[in-house]
Structures are given as structure tokens and as C-alpha cells.
Amino acid sequence: MPSEDAAPPLDVDQILADPGVRIVVCCGAGGVGKTTTAAALALRAAERHGRRTVVLTIDPARRLAQSLGLTELDNTPRQVKGIDVEASGGELHAMMLDMKRTFDDVVLQHTDPAKAAEIFANPFYQAMSSTFAGTQEYMAMEKLGQLHARGEWDLIVVDTPPSRSALDFLDAPARLSRFLDGRMLRLLLAPARSGGRSMFSFVTAGFGMFSKAVQKVLGAQLLTDLSGFVAALDSMFGGFRQRAEQTYRILQARETAFLLVAAPEPDAVREAAYFAGRLREEHMPLAGLVLNRVHRPAVPELSAADSRAAAARLEDAGGHEGTVEVLRAHAALAQQAVREQRVAARFTEAFPAVPTVSVTAQPADVHDVDGLRTIGEAISQR
């Protein structure tokens, strides 16, 4: 009856130990323990499987970051000390993504210092590099591409940004490069570039009207800034698209394994199901589902109703207050477990072939390497 029994079991050790797997991408809704899962898997790959591993985190909780020795956002991998790799010979490195600095680096790499300075000073670049809704996703992909190209690691474990929707991670890079590359942008900027002459010669009147309206609504200053930005970035357009496409191809390759991370809550399971469908469409290799924070009673044969009834009987009889409390707590746990199974079954029914592992909820949050190791053991069911 438990839903996870219907799906084939997910063996993460097999993935982490496979030398053919070079990238593990953890994705899913916010608040399901994605970052912790990524960190725990990376630690296990280093300690158990002797792999030279780097984990790319996006926005880790302060204490989790500290547990990996990450005290600042410096955008380069740092080796994690104090882990148990003597026997295995592995290594663990960790980094936090600094999205603005990654963007700056891309600009610097593709243009000369004078042009770069001009781009950095442009208010539009400033807004886009720090607040544009797809920038973080794009930069995560960019960083992944960089780490992969350096060839220094056996395994790269990636945490994905806490997007509005998990799909943004796949969509944003294409959207951003389409935008930076865009015909639309060139159309809109045509008057600014050619002194305002050519607009109506090659586009519809509707578009001209729209451009005027945008000018009126946003103010001409914005278009001037934007025009400067685009002119400065002109030489980089091809580069942006090429890099996005390269990373996309890496994600489709056999060396990549996607792990969906979810909790047995309706929103998280729905997101995971969307994502599974999407990965299939994009021909990206889905390795399995990690279902975190699952509650499992230690005495499954005692149902919530029976436990509650027994507590009521004892209470009426008097005495045994301690046992009454234990039985009530067990009843709540058993009831929650039943509900969680019902929710998780929605995924399993839609994707019966996707290997799944359920990870029991930890009583306390993780703050150190020992905690991550425990989670790693739980995920690999050891």
C-alpha cells in the first residue's frame, strides 16, 4: 500500500560511484531540502566513493554554509576540511554562486576592459545583473559550464535556484539569450541607433506605435540606456547563445543525472511531476526522485485510530499520563504518514518508472558535516 513501494527503488550510491556520471543536478520546489540534499550527496561522493567532488550551492542557509566552511560568497570553490576521506582519497569542494560576479566575469571574458567598464556603469546592466528574474538561473548554468570546462572534478553536484517555478531553471537561459540576441530588441532600438529614421520602413505600424508607447511610459532615458547597453554588448551576443546551448547539451548527455527533490506536500509533489514531464520532453536524464521529510511511524501496525482510542481509554481509567502522550503523538504521526503517502502517490501514479527513495524526516535541522553524513546515509538507505 505505501506509494513508494510501487516505484523502483532509487540507488544513489550507484549514481555517485559511477565514473561516467560527472554532473548531478538537484531540482525541485523551494523549501524541500534541495540544498541540504545536494551537500549531503556531494559529501558522500567524496567520503564513500573517493571522488573529487565540487558542490555548487545557490542560496544556502547560513548554518549549512558554515558547516561547509563557506563564510563568504567568493564565487570560487573552496576545499571543505575536516571530512573523512582518508580511506577513499576523495575531496570535497564547495562554493556559493555570486550571480553578479559571474555575470561580470562573462562580460570581462568577452570584451576589452574599456568596453567592460562602460557596460558595468550602465544602469540597465546593473538592474539586469542583480534583479532580472532569470539571471540567477542563467548564471547557475554559466557557472556549471565553467566548472565542467575546467575538467578538474570527477563530479559536480548542482543545487538549483529557488525559482518561482522549478521550470525556470530550464527556461531562463534560453529566455535570456533569446532576449539578448533578440530581433525584438533590435527593432525597438532601431530609431535610437539610426537617428529615428528607419522605424516604419520595415515593421508594422502597430509596432511603431508600441515603441512610441513604451517610450512614453518608460521615458526616453530608459531607451537611451538600453541602447547603450545593447551596443556595448553587441559583440557578446553570439557568445551568450553559444554558451547557453553548450550547457544545455551537457545537461542532455549521459554524464548528467537529474535528481528531483520533493517533500510529501501537494505543491512540492506537483512541481516534481511537472519537472519530470519537462525533463522527458527535453530528453534530459532523470535519475530519480528523492522524497525528503517523510514521516514513518516506528510501529506501523498500530493505526492512528486505534492509538487514539487506546489513549482515550487510558485517560478515562486514570493514570498512565506518559503513555497517553506517547499514544497521542503516535496517532498524529501515523495520520500524517497516511496523508503523505496519498500525496506522494500522485507522483508515482503519473511516473511509475521513476526510481524513488523516501528519506525519513530528521528530528532536528542539519548544521554540520556529521548531520550531512547522516542525511547521505538516509538517502542511500544505508
Added chain:
Amino acid sequence: MVTGKGGTGKTSVAAALALGLAAGGRRTLLVEVEGRQGIAQLFGTDPLPYEERHLTDARDGGEVRALAVDAEEALLEYLDMFYKLGAAGRALRKFGAIDFATTIAPGLRDVLLTGKVKEATTRTNGQRRAYDAVVLDAPPTGRIGRFLNVTAETARLAKVGPIKTQSEGVAVLLRSPMAAVHVVTLLEEMPVQETVDAIAELTQLGFPVGRVIVNGARPPVPTGRAVSSAELKRGLAAAGLPADARTVAALAGEARDQQVRRELEDSLRGDLVELGLPLTELPLLPDGVDRAGLETLAEALVRAD
């Protein structure tokens, strides 16, 4: 406005608040702005259009309406109001131009979304306001400051023009006593940390923070005393349940884990109390958030007011 870290149940809390505030013959509007269709999923309805629709009845003759604001639709509506675009506007959408315009200016999207909320909030039918309350299922804590601080974002990009005027009007309303930002959290470390951070940010930006809402709360630890195995064995026997060593040890283990969890929850609760804001606890709904559950939450929220 209801915000909170992802996964804390802010959509359910926003919906419950809209229900609670509508009870007793009033009318409220529940708004979402992130295109997630969270309201439709919660109530099991078809996806919401960009149109105010009846969502559900509230207790004692109240009504909750719902609206999913879409930035593109809002921009078209806005342009139409000022420039009478008509069919040309529809053509622009086919062109992808609207998506483009909201992409080039990230702040523009947020101004259009909050602008629509302002319009609904201040709209009147004759003498009476169209809604007694407007509840916004706002973006999560990580983005809330930037989302509400529309003037700062647009001022960087649009230095003149109607968008600037519009964003200033929104800024005044959002900082007025008519507005409040409620922050939803769970008694877990990361959501509590994000709550503390978001409240500091909102306060610094001058937005009125309403209450801290703890979702899925269990009452504080009752005794704090662990029950001994011998005691548990006697209790189980008295209740006519199996009292073999394995069962006793397993149940004691469950109780111990729960105790650890509850103590952590109590300490996090203490961190929230220190914020010095009104604190409302919503009970954990054992069967999840269904319609009856929302009613329970609505009552708890209104009682707290």
C-alpha cells in the same frame, strides 16, 4: 499582503485570511501575482483568468472573489487606458512585444502587478469601496522587499513618465496604515531565519509589518519529561495493546524524536516572540488543507485580530 518562505503555506494562509475577513456579509478579493495558479489549485477550480471572479462564499453571507494578475494583461490594459491601442495591442501580444517590454524593465512588471492591487483596493461603487479587504498572496520572503519597493526599482530605469507617477502612488498606499505585510513561517530553522531577515528588510524600507503567522503549529511541549520504558510497558498493557520489547522501544523512540523536534520548535518560537510583533499560531491540519481546514484557519486568524 501575505509573504513567507516557499513551502510555508502562504497561499493557504492568504486564502484563509480572505475567507475570515469576508465572514459576516463582507466582500474580499484574493489576488495572486506570480502566475502559479496557487489559488485555483487550492480550491480545485479551473485556472483563474485575469478577471475578478466569484471564488467562494464565506461564513454568514460573505463572498471571496479571486484574481490572478498577469503582468502582460495589466500592461495591455494600462496602455489601452492611456493610448487606446485596441486591436494593435492584441497584435503586439502575438508579436511577443508585451513579454519583451516587461522583460527589459524588471521593475515594470512589479509596478503593473502592485498597481492592479492598488486599483482594486481603492475602487469604489458609489459611496462604498468595492472590497472590504484585498488580500495579496505576495512573492516569497526572498523577493518581497524588491517586489514592494517599486519606486526604487523603477526610479533606476524610468526617470520620468506615467510609470514613475504610478509607482509613486503605489508606494504611498503600500506604506499607509491601510496596508500590512504578514509573514508566514513554520517552526523550522530556515523559514524562521528568513522571517527575521524579511521583517528587518521590510521595516527598513518603511513597510508596515502586520503579524507573524506560524503555520502548522503544534502546542508547546506539554511536560518536557521523557516517559520510561517500564512506565510505557505498563501503560500499553493497561490499554490492551501489545507491550513487547520491540513495540515499547519503537514507541519510546518516536516519542524521543518528537521531543527533540518540539524543543527545537520551542526555541524557534522564542526567536519569533523576540521580534516583538503580534504572533498568531495556526494549528497543524492533520488531513492537509481542504475547505474545512481553510475555515478552521480563517477562524483562528480572525479571532487573533
